[in-house]
Amino acid sequence: MAELVGPRLYCCYNCRNHVSLHDDIVSKSFQGRNGRAFLFSHVMNVVVGTKEDRHLITGLHTVADVYCCDCRQVLGWKYEKAYEPTQKYKEGKFILEKAKIVIENW
Template identity: 45%
Template sequence: MGRLFIESISSTMVYKCKCCRVDLTSSGQIIDKNFQSKSGKAYLFNKVVNITLGSCEDRSFVTGLHTVSDIHCSSCHQLLGWKYVSEGLCGQSEIQRREVHS
């Protein structure tokens, strides 16, 4: 395995991994605080750092079928949530939004 590079965030309000406390995002990146996931309340963020991506898959949500990819902490590998992927073409698509569970 290669060297792990961790990005630090300079902000007054930083969201961190609850397991290893590595920086993930800042309050300025919040899109929606009233987002619900099957495990409870969740926040929707625009940009998240220090994550690794899982495989793309289609999942059924209240809003319909979406292509998503799980996101994990790059330091401790804790599952954080998922990101939405546009148009369902996993290998060639752009990230629309990322979500991190609270």
């Protein structure tokens, strides 16, 4: 009989708080502040910080840092607004840095 396994999760690297599901990954080809990052359509158990304009690799964006709701570690950011038409698909999505998350249930 097959063993039942729960959903594959990504957790905060510091406190293991669940922050996203593997199924919510849009892309693994992003760059964060500290290396590789993943683009997620949804995240959970995070706090979204203050909006600010940042010049990123792909141009000017309005973003807000995303913090773990338990330990307050910065995990990445949320794209609030993209000014380039080709970047509009990022709006409302989240970057989580690979170095700031760990996998569970794999």
